[in-house]
Structures are given as structure tokens and as C-alpha cells.
Amino acid sequence: MRILLVGSTSHVASFFVEEGGRRGWELFGLSRDRVRQEVLYGRASIAPMAVDIGEAMALEAVDAIVNFAYPRNLSTFKIHAATRRLLGDIAALARRLSPKVVVQVSTKTVFGYSFSRNPRPVPVWWAAGDRYVETKALAEWLFLLASRRARYVPVILRLGNVIGPGAYWVSEIARRILFEEPVGRGQSNATYVRNVADYLATLVTTDEHALRRFGVFHHLAEFSSVSWARFVEAIAAVTGRLPVYQETPARSQGLTVRKLATTMAAYLSAILPTSWQDRAEELRGGRHRYFTARGRFESSGWASPPGLHEALEFRSHTLPGWSTRFDLAAALDETVAWVRHAGYAASSDLAEVSGAPR
Amino acid sequence: MRRAALDIVGCGAVVRQFHLPALQWLEEHGFAEVRYCLDRNPQAASAIAVRLRRARPLPVSSPSDVDVTGAAIALVATPPEAHYAWARHYLGAGAGVLVEKPAVLTTQEYSLLARASQATGQPVLVGHVRRLFPSARAARDAVRQGVIGAVQRIEAYEGFRWSWATQTDYPVRSRAGGVLYAFGPHALDTSLFICGIDDQAVDDVEVDVVGIDRWPGSEPSHHLRAQLALRADGLEVSVVLHVSRTEPLANLVRVQGERGELLVSADYGRTALLKTGRDSRRLSDGADAEYATSLPGCFLAEHMEMWRAWTRTNGGSLLALDHFGLLTHLLEVLASAG
Numbered sequence: 001m002r003i004l005l006v007g008s009t010s011h012v013a014s015f016f017v018e019e020g021g022r023r024g025w026e027l028f029g030l031s032r033d034r035v036r037q038e039v040l041y042g043r044a045s046i047a048p049m050a051v052d053i054g055e056a057m058a059l060e061a062v063d064a065i066v067n068f069a070y071p072r073n074l075s076t077f078k079i080h081a082a083t084r085r086l087l088g089d090i091a092a093l094a095r096r097l098s099p100k101v102v103v104q105v106s107t108k109t110v111f112g113y114s115f116s117r118n119p120r121p122v123p124v125w126w127a128a129g130d131r132y133v134e135t136k137a138l139a140e141w142l143f144l145l146a147s148r149r150a151r152y153v154p155v156i157l158r159l160g161n162v163i164g165p166g167a168y169w170v171s172e173i174a175r176r177i178l179f180e181e182p183v184g185r186g187q188s189n190a191t192y193v194r195n196v197a198d199y200l201a202t203l204v205t206t207d208e209h210a211l212r213r214f215g216v217f218h219h220l221a222e223f224s225s226v227s228w229a230r231f232v233e234a235i236a237a238v239t240g241r242l243p244v245y246q247e248t249p250a251r252s253q254g255l256t257v258r259k260l261a262t263t264m265a266a267y268l269s270a271i272l273p274t275s276w277q278d279r280a281e282e283l284r285g286g287r288h289r290y291f292t293a294r295g296r297f298e299s300s301g302w303a304s305p306p307g308l309h310e311a312l313e314f315r316s317h318t319l320p321g322w323s324t325r326f327d328l329a330a331a332l333d334e335t336v337a338w339v340r341h342a343g344y345a346a347s348s349d350l351a352e353v354s355g356a357p358r
Numbered sequence: 359m360r361r362a363a364l365d366i367v368g369c370g371a372v373v374r375q376f377h378l379p380a381l382q383w384l385e386e387h388g389f390a391e392v393r394y395c396l397d398r399n400p401q402a403a404s405a406i407a408v409r410l411r412r413a414r415p416l417p418v419s420s421p422s423d424v425d426v427t428g429a430a431i432a433l434v435a436t437p438p439e440a441h442y443a444w445a446r447h448y449l450g451a452g453a454g455v456l457v458e459k460p461a462v463l464t465t466q467e468y469s470l471l472a473r474a475s476q477a478t479g480q481p482v483l484v485g486h487v488r489r490l491f492p493s494a495r496a497a498r499d500a501v502r503q504g505v506i507g508a509v510q511r512i513e514a515y516e517g518f519r520w521s522w523a524t525q526t527d528y529p530v531r532s533r534a535g536g537v538l539y540a541f542g543p544h545a546l547d548t549s550l551f552i553c554g555i556d557d558q559a560v561d562d563v564e565v566d567v568v569g570i571d572r573w574p575g576s577e578p579s580h581h582l583r584a585q586l587a588l589r590a591d592g593l594e595v596s597v598v599l600h601v602s603r604t605e606p607l608a609n610l611v612r613v614q615g616e617r618g619e620l621l622v623s624a625d626y627g628r629t630a631l632l633k634t635g636r637d638s639r640r641l642s643d644g645a646d647a648e649y650a651t652s653l654p655g656c657f658l659a660e661h662m663e664m665w666r667a668w669t670r671t672n673g674g675s676l677l678a679l680d681h682f683g684l685l686t687h688l689l690e691v692l693a694s695a696g
Contacts, residue, residue, distance in 0.1 A: 033524055035527050035529055036521075036523075036524065042574070179621060343513065343600055343608035346612060
């Protein structure tokens with residue numbers, strides 16, 4: 001198997017690289033930044049061959065393209081232009097490299113940070129107000145548009161809350177426990193990063209007809225029904241602190257002028273030509289920085305992330321026949337070991353901080 | 359009010375993200391006017407200059423390329439190995455200097471710079487912005503007041519999986535491009551500052567590297583764990599430093615004393631957490647944080663400290679170069695250890 005990974009330095013991608021390497025696949029990593037690739041894969045026994053966009057275009061055919069990348073750390077105006085450029089590059093690569101399948105790695109958050117009903121494997125109506133959600137949802141739409149008459153099988157894999165070593169949700173929960181900040185006990189809607197890698201490997205090796213029959217949208221959250229409390233208690237045991245639970249607070253509703261302006265700006269920025277977006281960004285100049293510095297997207301007003309209080313389940317919708325390779329106990333074991341290693345628990349000396357990091 | 363003519367040396371990400379809003383504020387309120395934006399890369403210099411009132415971009419690669427006469431303050435935000443040369447250059451031209459962390463790479467450079475500052479009568483401040491975080495100040499007050507008793511152990515963790523874009527290959531080619539100089543100065547300085555041992559003279563402190571584990575084996579490293587023992591008159595502290603740009607870490611400083619433990623986040627925070635026995639409580643800084651009410655506010659506070667030092671209206675800044683001798687020594691020891 002020859003696989004091109006876009007955004008190969010991302011956290012989830014690094015586990016897929018491990019999985020692909022274990023299976024003896026030939027992996028190419030398209031990354032904007034060679035230095036970053038050198039740092040992040042320098043000590044790994046398996047690393048994708050780093051390529052830039054020109055080198056990727058010159059590759060021989062690949063079996064699959066998997067996109068982990070999404071633009072971030074950009075302003076509202078620039079981020080949509082960057083998303084369009086990224087998805088345009090992927091479409092061009094797909095035309096040139098004739099893959100059998102192209103996977104767009106997405107997130108359950110395209111349905112929002114909290115759900116009004118259980119998410120279903122269907123296209124989402126693009127919502128504005130948060131750059132991460134906007135970017136991921138826009139990427140899905142652009143991917144679907146580019147795939148309309150394509151020969152490859154398009155797959156959108158929406159991930160639940162990723163847990164495992166180094167995952168955001170794990171470090172956020174550990175930090176909250178340590179600093180005695182409140183955590184929720186809602187549905188975790190979690191997926192273990194090694195199961196994500198395994199499912200991706202299954203996707204790229206599955207027969208094209210089977211993939212087409214299944215449909216474009218795949219949802220992966222194999223531990224969706226497990227409460228966050230289960231993870232919180234396991235992590236708290238390592239840190240030696242008692243968790244502070246917060247009951248589900250009332251959600252702030254209502255349309256403010258700022259919310260309306262933000263929504264309008266986001267929609268406009270998505271439809272403006274790229275050159276206009278860049279110009280608009282320049283015209284806004286440094287003032288934009290101040291605006292964002294004051295917390296433009298502080299919308300929830302909750303003491304802990306809404307995702308920790310989710311009452312509804314993001315149920316898995318995966319290929320028939322695929323079963324979870326790592327169970328909850330294995331996922332918790334590795335997660336908790338990482339929590340200890342990362343410094344959330346006091347260490348006694350250097351020797352005790354054993355085991356090489358990933 | 360005196361308006362300072364300010365030069366920016368090095369127009370990379372730290373200036374774009376953190377200093378620029380503060381400098382725009384200083385210009386708007388009449389404290390300073392940026393004169394030149396100096397950078398090797400003309401585009402980087404222009405990108406900053408267009409966002410300021412009358413600043414002009416100036417592509418330069420070394421101090422000898424430019425006459426800086428007339429500058430009142432220089433913000434030096436180049437890669438660390440160039441800090442010393444640029445700071446000396448501006449001091450020589452009669453300007454005060456605000457230099458990004460780490461101020462310099464060796465104790466020799468540190469001594470020479472301190473002497474140059476004294477000789478010219480111009481202040482040198484170092485951008486250790488976390489000293490201005492209310493959480494760090496609250497923890498320092500608690501240690502000073504003996505709330506946790508004698509400090510026995512410090513653990514400092516700071517790590518992120520690298521996700522930001524690089525403009526050069528400096529992080530993997532330069533001896534000072536590693537995580538030791540990227541995250542180490544903040545993590546170590548916050549630790550020393552909280553424990554009140556930052557001002558110890560280098561000669562008075564015995565530093566013993568108990569163990570060190572880094573990848574790659576020499577600088578620039580991207581993952582480093584070290585254990586140090588610091589001994590001085592009435593002081594014996596074990597220090598664990600764990601910094602990484604290959605994986606996220608807890609991003610905190612933990613100070614353990616005879617009677618309790620303090621936790622301070624590496625992120626901006628208003629409070630530190632004090633744990634004594636089974637009790638815990640949040641400590642806040644009693645002082646009025648004039649500007650330091652947010653991370654961007656702390657950068658503004660840093661520039662105001664510099665402006666006050668230049669106008670001689672503050673008596674002894676927390677960011678003055680004098681406070682960073684031991685830190686420079688520790689970084690130098692760690693860079694060559696193992």
C-alpha cells in the first residue's frame with residue numbers, strides 16, 4: 001500500500017503512521033514544514049517520507065490519500081481562504097495520483113460543541129461563530145463538492161473526542177483535576193487514538209464497492225456511551241486529587257449584536273474571493289489582534305468545556321465487520337501512564353520518570 | 359510625557375503575536391513611536407512596519423550593518439545567539455534594551471552585558487513575561503511568607519506537540535534553537551522567581567546535574583528531562599525540568615515545601631493553588647495588576663516597565679537583567695551537560 005498523508009505531523013496522524021509502518025506500508029507525509037517533520041518524527045522508528053506539494057504531485061499513483069490537516073491560528077478572514085486552498089490542493093493531488101479512496105478526517109464538532117439531537121451520518125448545515133467548527137464544516141462541504149464526479153471513493157470520518165497519550169481531552173481533564181477546576185460527567189463520546197488509526201487502516205484497505213455501499217459519512221466514537229466520570233476517576237487516581245464535578249449548567253441562549261456580527265462576518269468571509277479576504281485582513285490591520293485577544297469566541301460562558309457535559313451520544317457508524325481492537329481498559333492504561341509521564345503527578349526523581357515518550 | 363523612539367530588531371512570530379498589539383497601544387497613547395523594524399527578511403520587517411504609524415522596514419543581518427543612533431529603546435527579538443550583539447550595539451548607541459528571553463547564552467555574555475549596561479547607564483530588561491502573571495507573584499509571596507516552609511523540590515513541565523510554522527531551519531540547526539532555550543528559560547525562571555532564588559549570585563550556588571536525558575543527545579534538543587540539585591547557604595533544592603516540543607506536558611510549576619505544595623500554571627492565571635495536607639486554596643496576588651489582567655496585558659506591562667526604566671520612573675524592575683544571572687548559568691550548565 002502507498003498512502004499519502006496530508007498533515008502528517010498531527011497528533012492522530014502520528015498514530016496512523018505507526019499503524020501503517022507496522023503493516024509495512026509505504027507512507028508519504030505532505031507537510032508544510034520540513035523542520036517540524038524532522039523534529040516530530042526524528043526519534044520515531046517509523047516515519048513517513050516528507051514531501052512538499054510539488055514532490056507529492058510528482059509521485060507515482062497512491063492507493064489512498066488521508067487528510068488530517070486543517071488551517072488554524074489564523075483570523076476569520078484568512079482561515080476560510082486557507083481551507084479552500086488546502087482542499088483545492090487535495091483535489092488536485094487526487095486527480096494526479098489516482099487513489100482508490102480519499103479520507104477527510106473530520107470531527108463530531110461539525111454538529112457544534114453540544115448537540116440538540118443525536119448526530120446522524122449526514123451532511124451538516126454550516127454553522128458560524130467558532131473558527132474550528134467553521135473550518136471543519138467548510139472542509140467537509142468543499143471535500144464533498146470536489147468529490148462529486150471523482151473516481152475515488154470519498155470518505156468523511158468524523159471522530160469523537162479523541163483520548164490517548166497527548167490528546168487534548170486527556171490533558172484538559174488532568175489539568176482541571178490538578179487545579180481543582182470543575183469537570184463534567186456527561187457522555188464522553190470518546191474514541192481511543194489507536195482505534196482511530198486501526199479504523200483508518202481498515203478504511204484504506206476495504207474494497208471500493210463496500211465503501212461506496214456504506215456511504216460517505218463514518219462516525220467513530222467506540223466509547224461514546226462511557227461517561228467522562230470514568231476517565232476523570234482514573235486520571236484523578238494518578239494525580240492524587242479528588243475531582244470537582246460540575247452539574248450541567250444552563251446554556252446561554254439569545255442572539256446578541258456581537259453574535260450576529262460574528263456570524264455575518266464568518267459567512268461573508270467564506271464566500272468572498274481569496275484576494276478580497278486577504279485585503280480585508282490587511283485593512284483590519286493590528287486591531288483584529290486586540291479584538292481576538294479579548295476573547296471574541298467566548299460564547300459558552302461555562303466553567304468547563306461544554307463537551308464535558310454532553311447529554312447526547314455521538315454514536316459510532318462504522319463499517320460492518322470492524323470491531324474495536326483496543327478495549328476501554330487498554331485505552332485507560334495507556335492514557336493514565338501518559339498522564340503520569342507528562343507531569344500531572346509529582347515525580348520523585350528522574351529515574352522514576354521512566355519510559356521514552358512517543 | 360516622554361515619547362521613546364523605539365526600534366524592533368527581529369520581526370518573527372513573537373513580535374507579530376505578542377509585542378505588536380502592545381507597541382500599537384504605546385504609539386496610540388504617546389509613550390513610544392516605532393522608528394525601524396529590522397529583520398534579515400525584508401517581508402517580515404515590512405509586515406510589522408505597515409501595522410505601525412511611521413515605522414520603516416530595514417533589512418539587516420548584523421549590527422554592523424546599521425547605525426542606530428537616535429534610538430531610545432530597542433526591542434531585541436532575534437534568535438537568542440544574536441541577542442548579546444544587538445543589545446551591546448544599542449547600549450553603545452545610548453538606548454535602553456528590552457531583550458526577549460533568554461537574554462544571553464553564557465555567563466560571560468551576561469557579565470559583559472551587565473557591565474555595558476552599568477557603563478552606559480542604560481537599562482536592560484528581559485522579556486520574562488511570566489514574572490508579571492498574578493499567579494506567579496502570588497506563589498512567590500506565599501513562599502516569601504513561609505506558607506509552605508523551606509522549599510525542598512521544584513518540578514517544571516512545559517511541552518507542546520509542535521504545530522506552529524517555522525520560517526527557517528534555526529530550531530534544528532542552531533545550538534540555541536532547541537527546546538532548552540525555547541521553553542527552558544520560562545520554566546526555570548518561573549521556578550526560581552517563585553522560590554525567591556533568582557537573585558542568588560552564581561558563585562554562591564553549587565549546581566549539580568543529577569541526571570539528564572535529551573533527544574537528540576546534544577543541543578539543539580527537542581525533548582529534555584533533567585534533574586538538578588541546587589545548594590547554597592541555607593538552601594538545598596532538587597529541581598526537575600521536563601520540556602518538550604514533541605509532546606504535550608503538564609505545563610506547570612510545582613513547588614514542594616516542608617509544609618505544603620504550590621501549583622502554578624504555565625498559562626496566564628490570576629491565582630496559584632496552595633495545598634497543605636488535605637486542604638487547598640487559591641492564592642491571588644495582593645498587588646494591583648495595572649495592565650497584567652490578561653496575557654496581552656502582561657506584554658503591555660512588560661513594555662511599560664521598559665518605558666519606566668528608560669524614563670527612570672521605576673525603582674528596580676522585576677525584569678531587570680540583574681535577576682537572570684543564575685538562570686543564565688543553569689541554562690549554560692544544562693546545554694553542555696551529558
